[in-house]
Amino acid sequence: MTPLIVMNAVGLMRSNKRILDHVDMVVSEGEIVTLIGPNGAGKSSLVKVALGLEKADDGTVVRRPDLRIGYLPQRFALDSSLPMSVRRLMTLTVDVTKTQLRAALDELSVGSLIDASIHTLSGGELQRVMMARAMLRNPNLLVLDEPTQNLDMNGAVECYQIIQRIRDRTGCGVLLVSHDLSIVMAATTRVYCLNSHVCCSGHPEDVGRDPEFLRLFGPAGAGTLALYTHRHDHAHAPDGHVVHDHQHHDHNHHNHGPH
Amino acid sequence: MLRALIAGCGIALIAGPLGCFVVWRRMAYFGDTLSHAALLGVAAGFALGVSPIAGVMITCVAVSAVLLGFQAQSRVPTDTLLGILSHAALSFGLIAIGFMDNVRVDLMGYLFGDILAVTNNDILWIYGGAAIVLSALAAIWRPLVALTVHADLAIAEGIASARIKIIFMLLVAITVALAMKIVGVLLISALLLIPTAAARRFASGPEAMAAVTVVLGMVAVGGGLFSSVSWDLPSGPAIVATATLLFVVSLLFGPSLSQPRPT
Numbered sequence: 198m199t200p201l202i203v204m205n206a207v208g209l210m211r212s213n214k215r216i217l218d219h220v221d222m223v224v225s226e227g228e229i230v231t232l233i234g235p236n237g238a239g240k241s242s243l244v245k246v247a248l249g250l251e252k253a254d255d256g257t258v259v260r261r262p263d264l265r266i267g268y269l270p271q272r273f274a275l276d277s278s279l280p281m282s283v284r285r286l287m288t289l290t291v292d293v294t295k296t297q298l299r300a301a302l303d304e305l306s307v308g309s310l311i312d313a314s315i316h317t318l319s320g321g322e323l324q325r326v327m328m329a330r331a332m333l334r335n336p337n338l339l340v341l342d343e344p345t346q347n348l349d350m351n352g353a354v355e356c357y358q359i360i361q362r363i364r365d366r367t368g369c370g371v372l373l374v375s376h377d378l379s380i381v382m383a384a385t386t387r388v389y390c391l392n393s394h395v396c397c398s399g400h401p402e403d404v405g406r407d408p409e410f411l412r413l414f415g416p417a418g419a420g421t422l423a424l425y426t427h428r429h430d431h432a433h434a435p436d437g438h439v440v441h442d443h444q445h446h447d448h449n450h451h452n453h454g455p456h
Numbered sequence: 457m458l459r460a461l462i463a464g465c466g467i468a469l470i471a472g473p474l475g476c477f478v479v480w481r482r483m484a485y486f487g488d489t490l491s492h493a494a495l496l497g498v499a500a501g502f503a504l505g506v507s508p509i510a511g512v513m514i515t516c517v518a519v520s521a522v523l524l525g526f527q528a529q530s531r532v533p534t535d536t537l538l539g540i541l542s543h544a545a546l547s548f549g550l551i552a553i554g555f556m557d558n559v560r561v562d563l564m565g566y567l568f569g570d571i572l573a574v575t576n577n578d579i580l581w582i583y584g585g586a587a588i589v590l591s592a593l594a595a596i597w598r599p600l601v602a603l604t605v606h607a608d609l610a611i612a613e614g615i616a617s618a619r620i621k622i623i624f625m626l627l628v629a630i631t632v633a634l635a636m637k638i639v640g641v642l643l644i645s646a647l648l649l650i651p652t653a654a655a656r657r658f659a660s661g662p663e664a665m666a667a668v669t670v671v672l673g674m675v676a677v678g679g680g681l682f683s684s685v686s687w688d689l690p691s692g693p694a695i696v697a698t699a700t701l702l703f704v705v706s707l708l709f710g711p712s713l714s715q716p717r718p719t
Contacts, residue, residue: 245608248608248611248612249611249612250608250611250612266612266613266614268608268609268612268613270606270608270609273606273609275605275606276480276482276604278479278480278653278656279480279604279605279662279665280656280659280660280661280662280664280665281605281661281662282660282661285661285662286605289598289601289602289605289610289613290598290599290602290610290613290614290615314660334613340612
């Protein structure tokens with residue numbers, strides 16, 4: 198497992214406000230790293246520093262030279278003056294065959310939209326297209342900034358399944374930002390809980406019990422760090438392991454709340 | 457008349473694709489700003505003893521550089537900045553010209569140009585410039601489209617953002633400088649915008665939109681020159697008026713943007 202991105206004591210100042218403070222973070226091949234934190238905690242800024250879109254004021258960011266990034270930005274809005282089809286958007290920066298294009302869209306079940314105009318897509322459809330787009334680059338690092346926004350509960354669960362499937366198949370690293378504390382993929386290797394500094398980090402169950410986590414999200418947040426697994430995970434037991442079973446989707450995904 | 461048509465179509469050929477990016481990138485004021493800066497450039501040209509066209513090119517490039525520098529800071533919103541640069545350049549240009557007692561500058565000529573008076577040499581300049589500008593634009597087309605769609609996404613995917621943006625701004629600056637003498641600065645900033653806006657409804661992709669824009673620009677040039685000759689209208693304004701008419705027609709009769717998508 199070689200590291201893809203290593204961030205060391207990263208600091209970021211914007212308008213005299215400290216956005217990031219001594220953040221250490223590592224994303225390696227085959228890992229799923231989840232970044233959680235309240236609004237304004239600096240999650241998207243950290244992602245931008247990791248990608249090299251923003252320059253850190255302090256600390257070091259080391260990216261593996263052969264990094265091939267698939268990125269799903271938090272916000273994507275296309276100016277209405279720019280006409281664009283799904284097909285053209287998918288191939289903005291890559292050359293792929295039609296089969297590859299179709300396969301990527303089909304994986305997110307939006308294959309039928311291939312010739313649709315981006316401007317006619319719903320929020321959920323656009324999110325899926327952008328996700329397919331990130332995968333199409335055959336990345337060794339997938340950076341997903343709130344991939345489940347605009348998706349309903351089923352869509353979110355399916356999205357997590359897809360992320361895990363991609364990871365299992367390609368062995369890429371995944372950096373996942375989530376504003377949704379109530380569900381963190383059980384397949385997550387490491388959770389970073391960010392509030393401009395890293396409050397706590399570690400395996401999801403450990404973070405859920407960490408006093409810093411409880412302090413940050415209060416009593417309401419306590420115990421809500423449920424884990425999404427492919428099977429019934431009503432008990433977010435410490436051994437909430439991942440079951441590689443994609444055939445059984447008829448069980449209830451909706452009871453992820455605390456018990 | 458034929459020379460005017462050839463020259464105007466040459467300008468439409470460059471203005472179409474460049475104008476698309478100006479509109480897509482929400483830089484509609486950029487053409488305006490450069491046109492106003494061009495006047496300062498004319499004054500600078502006289503002051504430095506170089507040709508006005510060289511002065512215009514230098515000034516346009518300088519204004520673009522200031523704009524890029526400020527954009528990187530993101531302290532002042534781009535549209536505010538363009539407004540400031542535009543009026544400042546115009547004012548300083550007029551003040552500078554006011555100081556030059558021994559130089560008589562035909563302001564109307566620079567603003568509206570005189571397309572009916574183009575020479576064969578001018579046409580050579582336009583098509584030579586068009587060849588350079590269009591081949592440079594073709595070379596950066598794909599990354600520039602990607603940057604226009606979503607800058608962060610394009611950069612994360614390995615596009616060299618700064619270099620592409622600088623080349624694009626230089627191309628617009630060169631175009632304004634080239635076209636100014638022949639068709640006037642108002643006409644070039646109008647040709648960057650109006651045919652592009654008219655083309656939007658007839659295109660489903662960026663390349664198609666650029667092509668439609670060129671065609672509409674040429675139609676505007678042809679129609680403008682024809683009405684100019686037929687009814688003795690000033691040619692530059694007649695071209696802009698024709699383009700505007702095309703835009704209105706596209707709004708009224710063009711396909712709706714919210715048509716049901718194919719399944």
